[in-house]
Amino acid sequence: MRNWQVWVFLVGCLLLMGACATTPETPAWQTGVQLQGNFQVPEPLEGQAPSHTEMDYLLWLPEGYGQDPDETWPLIVFLHGAGGGQNDSQFVMSYGLPEVLYSGDQPESFPFIVVSPQAYPDVPWWEGDTLAIVNALIDEVMATYQVDPSRVYLTGLSMGGYGSWWLATAYPDRFAAMISVSGSGYRMSTAPEEETVCKLKDIPVWAIHGARDMISDPVVNKLQVLSLAACEGEVEWTLYDDAGHGETYRRAYRDPELYDWLLAHTKEQE
Numbered sequence: 001m002r003n004w005q006v007w008v009f010l011v012g013c014l015l016l017m018g019a020c021a022t023t024p025e026t027p028a029w030q031t032g033v034q035l036q037g038n039f040q041v042p043e044p045l046e047g048q049a050p051s052h053t054e055m056d057y058l059l060w061l062p063e064g065y066g067q068d069p070d071e072t073w074p075l076i077v078f079l080h081g082a083g084g085g086q087n088d089s090q091f092v093m094s095y096g097l098p099e100v101l102y103s104g105d106q107p108e109s110f111p112f113i114v115v116s117p118q119a120y121p122d123v124p125w126w127e128g129d130t131l132a133i134v135n136a137l138i139d140e141v142m143a144t145y146q147v148d149p150s151r152v153y154l155t156g157l158s159m160g161g162y163g164s165w166w167l168a169t170a171y172p173d174r175f176a177a178m179i180s181v182s183g184s185g186y187r188m189s190t191a192p193e194e195e196t197v198c199k200l201k202d203i204p205v206w207a208i209h210g211a212r213d214m215i216s217d218p219v220v221n222k223l224q225v226l227s228l229a230a231c232e233g234e235v236e237w238t239l240y241d242d243a244g245h246g247e248t249y250r251r252a253y254r255d256p257e258l259y260d261w262l263l264a265h266t267k268e269q270e
Contacts, residue, residue, distance in 0.1 A: 029066035034098060034116075035059045036089050039137045046132050052120060055133050058092055060101050060114035065146070074151035074263065077138060077175075078116045079125055079160030079167070081182075087118045095246070096157045096181075100253045107256040111263075112153075115141050125156075125163025126187075131170045138174065150266045155179040157249040158216060162187045165224070169199045176267035177204040179258060181249045184209075184216045185224025192224060198231035204265050206236035208252045210243035236261070 037057050041050045065073060078098065084091030093102050098116050100106050117134050119125055125134070142149060154175045156164040161183015168178045169186075178200075185207075186192050207225045209218040218239060229235045240248050252258060 029061050031061045031063050031065050033060075034089070034093055034102060035061070039133075039140055041133055042136055045129060045136060048129065050133060051129050052133065055120075055137055056089070056118040057137060058089055058098055058114075058116040058118070059141070060098070060112075060116075061145075062111050062113060064111075065113070069146070072146050072148035073111060073113050074153065075138075075141065075145075075147045076112045076114045076153045076155060076262070077134070077167075078114055079134075079154075079156030079163040080116065080119065081156075081158030081160050082119075082124065086121050089118065092116050092118055096160075096249055097155065097253045105254050107259055110259065112259070113141070113145055113147060119159075124159055126166035131163075131167050134167060135171050135174070150269050151176050151263070152267065153177050153179075153262045153265075155181065156183060157181040157253075158183055158245065161216070165200075168203055168205075169196060172199045172203055173267075175203055177206070177262050177265040179206045179208065179252075179262070180221075181208045181252045182210065182213060182216050182245050184218075184221040185227075189217075189220055190223075191227045194227075194231070197224070197227045198233075200228055201231040201233040204234040204236075206238070206258075206261060208238045208240070208248060210240045210245060210248035212242070212244040213248065215245040 037059050039055045039057060041053055041055060043050055062073060078096065080092050080096060092098055097114060117137055123130055152175055154164050154168055161180040164178050164180045165185050168175050205228060207221055209221045211218055222237060225235055225237050243251060
């Protein structure tokens with residue numbers, strides 16, 4: 001077991017406030033808690049020196065994980081929104097999918113591993129080499145845990161909703177499906193260029209927004225969705241007529257249909 005895995009495992013034990021016994025050969029994975037991890041960014045990164053040497057993240061392991069060493073599990077990559085200062089673990093857990101898991105409000109059947117990267121302060125997901133760092137983190141998680149490579153999903157809210165569009169566009173062969181919540185596509189008021197948005201034509205996309213959102217414009221979001229639909233991509237659009245910015249993601253991530261929709265999609269592996 002790598003040093004960082006041991007550290008993460010021990011943190012999980014402390015969170016559970018119980019005694020843990022394990023050996024390097026047979027790790028007893030702690031499930032149902034948000035484990036804090038620290039990813040060491042490789043150098044070079046996609047041929048360049050990375051802007052940061054590490055990225056913190058939260059990890060959720062589903063119930064039953066690790067009992068069968070041959071079983072693989074779907075992975076959700078969750079991108080949080082802005083406004084967290086240092087974007088520490090307490091902030092990331094305060095809303096969205098991590099908060100749903102912390103509160104125990106997820107569906108009874110929730111077979112997903114969930115990784116929630118922590119963005120760098122004052123750096124949105126789509127700036128600099130942040131997308132490349134997140135992609136490298138996904139590689140690390142997939143190499144370390146029992147992830148099904150055909151069922152890697154992406155979702156995000158607000159700034160993370162925008163970031164989901166950008167990350168899926170940058171690495172369209174990575175994801176089996178993507179859900180953007182309260183984030184208006186590429187964060188532009190006009191239709192995106194066809195050569196950009198059509199990179200998503202083979203990724204099923206579901207955009208969810210609130211009609212009363214005063215932070216992220218639902219009209220602009222629908223414009224982005226229609227642009228993708230013109231590429232003949234698989235697109236779903238949901239507008240909550242009575243919801244604002246925050247209520248939309250509080251509702252969406254508690255909807256079992258969201259997770260059923262993800263599981264209905266797989267990515268063909270070459």
